[in-house]
Amino acid sequence: MTQTTPPRLxxxxxxxxxxxxxxxxxxxxxxxxxTVSAQEGPGPGMGMPPGHGMMMFxxxxxxxxxxxxxxDGLNATDAQRAQIRQIAQAAANDLKAQxxxxxxxxxxxxxxxxxxxxxxxxxxxxxxxxxxxHDQASKRVLQxxxxxxxxxxxEQRAKLVARLNEREAIMKERAExxxxxxxxx
Numbered sequence: 001m002t003q004t005t006p007p008r009l010x011x012x013x014x015x016x017x018x019x020x021x022x023x024x025x026x027x028x029x030x031x032x033x034x035t036v037s038a039q040e041g042p043g044p045g046m047g048m049p050p051g052h053g054m055m056m057f058x059x060x061x062x063x064x065x066x067x068x069x070x071x072d073g074l075n076a077t078d079a080q081r082a083q084i085r086q087i088a089q090a091a092a093n094d095l096k097a098q099x100x101x102x103x104x105x106x107x108x109x110x111x112x113x114x115x116x117x118x119x120x121x122x123x124x125x126x127x128x129x130x131x132x133x134h135d136q137a138s139k140r141v142l143q144x145x146x147x148x149x150x151x152x153x154x155e156q157r158a159k160l161v162a163r164l165n166e167r168e169a170i171m172k173e174r175a176e177x178x179x180x181x182x183x184x185x
Contacts, residue, residue, distance in 0.1 A: 067084060073159065087147045
């Protein structure tokens, strides 16, 4: 039985741009996407406790397993696997430090909000620091993505985009189904 990619998914993959390059190569659903999500906390419907996403990208054995799983479907060579692991580990180390900075900023924001009188200037200053920190993390993710894009072939990247598009469609369908099954949540 031959399986074809639905036209909507094919259009999404063709739409491309840097967004898809970033999502595609960055070692994907297993690693960098979860790292950014972990910095912000779990998204709606993810069903994970706070901070669980960082475990997925702790730079340890779990990350290596997820990377290997992602690369298995791409027929990646041992050399490619080693390079991707090295890129992911370096990014994980950098993002872990940034995660701690983000946590401190959130803690300070709660202190400002919880004060008897909220200091609007302090709140704005913290907001700007949070935006700058998020931008720094985003840049680091993009840097790792671009490094990884040089390791994988165009065919491997295209295959990964198709897999991630399929996964996105499944997650969207699951979220819709959960919304219909549990409308009060």
